[in-house]
Amino acid sequence: MTLSREMLEASPLASELPVEAVAAAIDASLACQQSCASCADSDLAEEDVAAMARCVALCVACADVCTTTARVLSRRFAANHRVTHHILRACVLACSDCAEECERHAAHHRHCALCAKTCRACVSACQGLLTAEEFAALENLAGA
Amino acid sequence: MTLSREMLEASPLASELPVEAVAAAIDASLACQQSCASCADSDLAEEDVAAMARCVALCVACADVCTTTARVLSRRFAANHRVTHHILRACVLACSDCAEECERHAAHHRHCALCAKTCRACVSACQGLLTAEEFAALENLAGA
Amino acid sequence: MTLSREMLEASPLASELPVEAVAAAIDASLACQQSCASCADSDLAEEDVAAMARCVALCVACADVCTTTARVLSRRFAANHRVTHHILRACVLACSDCAEECERHAAHHRHCALCAKTCRACVSACQGLLTAEEFAALENLAGA
Amino acid sequence: MTLSREMLEASPLASELPVEAVAAAIDASLACQQSCASCADSDLAEEDVAAMARCVALCVACADVCTTTARVLSRRFAANHRVTHHILRACVLACSDCAEECERHAAHHRHCALCAKTCRACVSACQGLLTAEEFAALENLAGA
Numbered sequence: 001m002t003l004s005r006e007m008l009e010a011s012p013l014a015s016e017l018p019v020e021a022v023a024a025a026i027d028a029s030l031a032c033q034q035s036c037a038s039c040a041d042s043d044l045a046e047e048d049v050a051a052m053a054r055c056v057a058l059c060v061a062c063a064d065v066c067t068t069t070a071r072v073l074s075r076r077f078a079a080n081h082r083v084t085h086h087i088l089r090a091c092v093l094a095c096s097d098c099a100e101e102c103e104r105h106a107a108h109h110r111h112c113a114l115c116a117k118t119c120r121a122c123v124s125a126c127q128g129l130l131t132a133e134e135f136a137a138l139e140n141l142a143g144a
Numbered sequence: 145m146t147l148s149r150e151m152l153e154a155s156p157l158a159s160e161l162p163v164e165a166v167a168a169a170i171d172a173s174l175a176c177q178q179s180c181a182s183c184a185d186s187d188l189a190e191e192d193v194a195a196m197a198r199c200v201a202l203c204v205a206c207a208d209v210c211t212t213t214a215r216v217l218s219r220r221f222a223a224n225h226r227v228t229h230h231i232l233r234a235c236v237l238a239c240s241d242c243a244e245e246c247e248r249h250a251a252h253h254r255h256c257a258l259c260a261k262t263c264r265a266c267v268s269a270c271q272g273l274l275t276a277e278e279f280a281a282l283e284n285l286a287g288a
Numbered sequence: 289m290t291l292s293r294e295m296l297e298a299s300p301l302a303s304e305l306p307v308e309a310v311a312a313a314i315d316a317s318l319a320c321q322q323s324c325a326s327c328a329d330s331d332l333a334e335e336d337v338a339a340m341a342r343c344v345a346l347c348v349a350c351a352d353v354c355t356t357t358a359r360v361l362s363r364r365f366a367a368n369h370r371v372t373h374h375i376l377r378a379c380v381l382a383c384s385d386c387a388e389e390c391e392r393h394a395a396h397h398r399h400c401a402l403c404a405k406t407c408r409a410c411v412s413a414c415q416g417l418l419t420a421e422e423f424a425a426l427e428n429l430a431g432a
Numbered sequence: 433m434t435l436s437r438e439m440l441e442a443s444p445l446a447s448e449l450p451v452e453a454v455a456a457a458i459d460a461s462l463a464c465q466q467s468c469a470s471c472a473d474s475d476l477a478e479e480d481v482a483a484m485a486r487c488v489a490l491c492v493a494c495a496d497v498c499t500t501t502a503r504v505l506s507r508r509f510a511a512n513h514r515v516t517h518h519i520l521r522a523c524v525l526a527c528s529d530c531a532e533e534c535e536r537h538a539a540h541h542r543h544c545a546l547c548a549k550t551c552r553a554c555v556s557a558c559q560g561l562l563t564a565e566e567f568a569a570l571e572n573l574a575g576a
Contacts, residue, residue: 003463003550007470010543012477030462031435034506038439040348041507044341045444053332057222060328060348061215065227067499068212071205074466075473078201078245083209083237090230097224111442118435147319147406151326154399156333174318175291178362182295184492185363188485189300197476204472204492211355218322219329255298262291345510349503353515356500359493366489368529371497374522381515389510 002027004074013076017084021129022073025088028125029069032095032118036063039102039115046109055101055112062098065091066122073129085135088126095119095126146171148218157220161228165273169232170217172269173210176239176262180207183246183259190253199245199256206242209235210266217273229279232270239263239270290315292362301364305372309417310361313376316413317357320383320406324351327390327403334397343389343400350386353379354410361417373423376414383407383414434459436506445508449516453561457520458505460557461498464527464550468495471534471547478541487533487544494530497523498554505561517567520558527551527558 001009005023008015015022040059043052069091072084099119106113129135145153149167152159159166184203187196213235216228243263250257273279289297293311296303303310328347331340357379360372387407394401417423433441437455440447447454472491475484501523504516531551538545561567 003546004466004470006546007467007474007543010541010546011470011474012479013474026466030466034436034458034462034502035439037503037506038436038443041345041509042439042443042445044345045509047444049341050338053337054222056344057219057329057332061219061223061227063503064212064215065231068208070466071208071469071495074469075201075205077473077477078198078241079205080237080241083205083234083241086230086234086237087209090227090234093224093227093230097222097227101222109442111439114435114438114442147402148322148326150402151323151330151399154397154402155326155330156335157330170322174322178292178314178318178358179295181359181362182292182299185365185489186295186299186301188489189365191300193485194482197481200488201473201476207359214322215325215351218325221329221333253298255295258291258294258298342510345507349507349511349515352500352503353519356496359496363489363493366486366529366533367493368525371493371522371525371529374518374525375497378515378518378522381512381518385510385512385515 004030007074008076011076015076016081017129017134018132021125021132025122025125025129026070026073028118028122029066029073029091032122033063033066033070035115035118036060036066036098039111042109042111052105055105058094058098058101059115062094062119065094069126081135085130088130092123092126092130095122099123148174151218152220155220159220160225161273161278162276165269165276166217169266169269169273170214172262172266173213173217173235176266177207177210177214179259179262180204180210180242183255186253186255196249199249202238202242202245203259206238206263209238213270225279229274232274236267236270236274239266243267292318295362296364299364303364304369305417305422306420309413309420313410313413313417314358314361316406316410317354317361317379320410321351321354321358323403323406324348324354324386327399330397330399340393343393346382346386346389347403350382350407353382357414369423373418376418380411380414380418383410387411436462439506440508443508447508448513449561449566450564453557453564454505457554457557457561458502460550460554461501461505461523464554465495465498465502467547467550468492468498468530471543474541474543484537487537490526490530490533491547494526494551497526501558513567517562520562524555524558524562527554531555
């Protein structure tokens with residue numbers, strides 16, 4: 001059991017969302033926040049930095065969205081599931097964009113290969129949470 | 145013209161969104177980030193802190209969403225409007241929840257009265273941007 | 289009176305630091321957080337992006353330090369002045385580095401000229417707070 | 433080897449700081465950021481919330497400092513070691529304060545017991561990095 005999972009289990013409030021899926025999304029977004037901050041930094045130091053500009057921009061944005069995702073998912077008191085829904089969808093999109101760009105550079109920059117993998121894992125974890133039964137009823141609300 | 149507006153105007157990239165509305169949403173979310181961080185802190189120091197717990201939770205969450213909103217809106221390069229869309233919607237919801245709770249305490253806590261006003265201004269600015277014509281076509285995409 | 293100042297005045301706790309100087313540093317760090325996020329984004333879109341890599345890196349780092357500075361200064365309850373001290377010093381250094389680099393590009397990139405000015409204002413506001421009498425006694429502690 | 437370590441190893445820039453200690457501090461501050469966000473949320477939902485107010489305040493502040501610590505340590509390009517030094521010292525202080533308060537509640541709130549442990553681990557990792565030989569020469573500069 002990861003620390004995030006243990007922290008969620010220790011809350012005095014019952015969870016309306018599946019704890020395992022929430023913990024997985026927290027862990028994935030924390031890892032992605034780090035890999036994106038690091039990848040953007042490495043991109044800037046590469047000789048082909050001009051070709052990496054788009055990667056830097058997407059990594060920097062993804063790191064910010066992931067930071068907020070991890071925080072929003074770590075809270076249960078007075079949490080609004082529609083906020084969670086939109087943050088998760090923003091996170092899936094930001095991580096997908098970032099993964100796609102990093103994959104283009106994966107063969108020649110190991111940091112991009114690693115970061116792409118972390119982004120894909122975050123997409124998967126956030127989508128897993130979004131498609132949990134508990135969120136099903138929110139889809140209509142959120143699309144309203 | 146605010147600094148945010150000047151910074152947006154100085155970008156080498158053309159904006160696909162109305163610059164004035166983007167700048168207004170940036171300024172509103174920066175102000176809301178500050179008032180929420182400050183209000184949560186003041187709530188914790190009030191004698192009726194037990195009655196303020198919900199306000200603390202909503203302010204803390206709102207501050208985080210506003211921070212990311214201001215950052216996402218400050219960037220144009222490789223920006224994904226669907227990410228922007230979901231962040232703005234999360235921001236409108238988080239600020240609305242926070243404003244509603246702060247308004248309940250506005251009569252006896254001046255920090256809540258001020259914070260409610262800042263949250264409402266942020267809701268208005270973000271909604272103004274979301275309802276701009278430029279975002280109209282995204283509604284369907286984002287709801288998909 | 290700015291909103292930050294009003295929020296600080298509305299706290300139920302007395303301030304151990306000069307409120308006007310704290311509010312000035314909050315406002316300056318919020319502005320700097322925005323200008324740095326925006327400047328980094330503009331840098332990446334410039335034709336001479338390879339020459340701007342250092343500017344991007346310094347702006348991205350400065351934005352993060354400024355975000356935390358604004359938050360730390362917005363709180364009074366259980367605040368540790370030594371934490372505030374180190375955050376302010378980190379902020380002065382990050383903003384100085386960023387200002388220096390932006391100034392090198394100010395003649396050809398208006399976003400750098402604007403950002404350099406915002407960074408210098410933040411250095412000044414944070415130094416103003418650090419040199420307030422109230423912090424004098426902390427210097428020895430913090431240097432320990 | 434953790435992901436943070438792998439990302440650091442994949443940078444095109446040589447590290448001036450010991451990579452293993454940097455990676456340990458990144459991992460510890462990411463974990464602490466999560467446990468503090470979660471602990472503050474749980475505190476607010478406890479029946480003895482009035483007794484937990486100080487814990488909420490310290491956790492919220494600690495989470496912010498840890499977020500910036502993880503980001504600053506994840507970057508190497510144009511990094512200023514004096515900024516790193518002050519951020520690490522702020523982090524050690526914020527985590528120590530938070531650990532001390534959480535320990536007071538550890539017997540009756542499991543989230544506090546877990547969070548205290550995570551904070552202590554972060555203190556240890558950041559101090560490990562601060563006392564690395566590479567930082568020794570910076571002590572005088574930073575104290576100037």
